[in-house]
Amino acid sequence: MATAPEAGDKSVEGVVGHTADDGVHRRDFIYVATAAFGSVGAAAAIWPFVDQMNPSADVLALASVEVNLSQVAPGQGIKVSWRGKPVFIQHLTPEQMAEAQNADLSGLRDAQTFEERTQEGHRQYLIQVGVCTHLGCIPSGTAAGEVKGDFNGWFCPCHGSHYDNAGRIRKGPAPTNLEVPEYTFLSDTNVRIG
Ligand code: FES
Structure with missing residues (x-):
């Protein structure tokens, strides 16, 4: 002081x-x-x-993709690109949905119900990553004329994996079903993947 x-x-x-x-x-x-x-x-x-x-704007844009399905008729399928991978979007007919729902799941190595692989209110749209879960080849089966395998779904020619019409592995070396990505329906026919 x-x-x-x-x-x-x-x-x-x-x-x-x-x-x-x-x-x-x-x-x-x-x-x-x-x-x-x-x-x-x-x-x-x-x-x-x-x-x-932080991801840049263009990276964020690729992180999700919006798809308009209004032109995809029952029985038709399209492929879109998402994060560098193909995504199969299949508009199932009522008969295909019934077949997928009534499939016997006993003995499947990756047993999943049709309800687990689709979303309530939009079950007619099966959305899955188009990459074989064995070693990553792209299965055929979405477009008309493509080989659909023994279970009326998708077939991977690389080593012979057969997926059913809900994308569940039925035969061949693939260990799991085709992956169902995260997606959100924004309206009846608009879906955002990712
Ligand atoms: S990569 Fe598809 S069966 Fe091997």
Whole structure:
């Protein structure tokens, strides 16, 4: 605590307006100001790195794809590209749906019901990644005239995997069914995959 200088006290001459306390405060201010500047500088330096780690707009666009199915008639199928992979979208007929629902699942290595592979309210659309779960070939069977295998679904020619019309593995080396991706119906005929 500084004491008030007495009249004639030469020790304070030349530092008029600056007591010992002032000196402490000035140093504190310089320290705080430097620290604050340092933090802002660090934040500014870090931001570009954080920003670079966020996916860019074009990557986000590829992360999901919207498909209009209004032109895909029952019995028809289309292939779309999603994250670099083909996705099969099949519009099943009532007969195909019944066949898929009534299939005997006993003995299947990846037993899944038709209900587990489709969404309520949109069960006529079977949506699955068109990549064989054995070693990654692309099965045939979606388009008219393609080989559909022994179970009226999809056939992978690489090593002979047969999938049924709900994409379940029935025969051959593939260990699991064709993958069903995440998807959301935005309307009766518009679906967003991913
Ligand atoms: S990659 Fe399809 S059966 Fe081997």
